[in-house]
Amino acid sequence: SYVLTQPASVSVAPGETARIPCGGKNIGSKSVNWYQQKPGQAPVLVIHYDTDRPSGIPERFSGSNSGNTATLTISRVEAGDEADYYCQVWDSTTDHVEFGEGTKLTVL
């Protein structure tokens, strides 16, 4: 199966920029999606198709994808951005979904 690797945690001060990587073999050839999950809540889609923001997601959230790493970038981080973030792809060789292990974003 296709493996996605995320750091367990990322910490950032308010107002700074958080970058959450998602590693995978030649992930740049895949379309990556990102979800935000706050405690006790269902995940929320924040980025799809590598870079696209769904309606209602702040412009502070952006994505990129190249080579072996996709990255979710959150600019001007706020306390309310503290959450777990998951990357996700569709593995077309096996026709199933893969999620990364998740990254806990802590706002200092």
Next chain:
Amino acid sequence: QVHLQESGPGLVKSSQTLSLTCTVSGGSISSDSYYWSWIRQPAGKGLEWIGRIYTSGSTNYNPSLKSRLNILVDTSKNQFSLKLSSVTAADTAMYYCARGPVVPAALTNYFDFWGQGTLVTVSS
């Protein structure tokens, strides 16, 4: 706006079958524009995709669960369901249903609407 709601027993005995239903409102499950998925999350752990179904009844399953899994759609009730047999404590988790848009050339599968989740505990 579409709304998804999971329902089913919160407690299942080991070796028995876990059965959950997802009721979709605010949109038709018969639409050819969406897949309908089940995803689970053990407490304190990450997300695991279980499988998906299309309105035609066509399915894709997580290989690790395939031998125990059955996902069905009931268009008359605007529902889809999950049946996972021979459960063990490892199947204890929050179970979510979610909608995924059909994407040209099957480039990806993402989830734009999720249910709130239902906690299922497997007891011995």
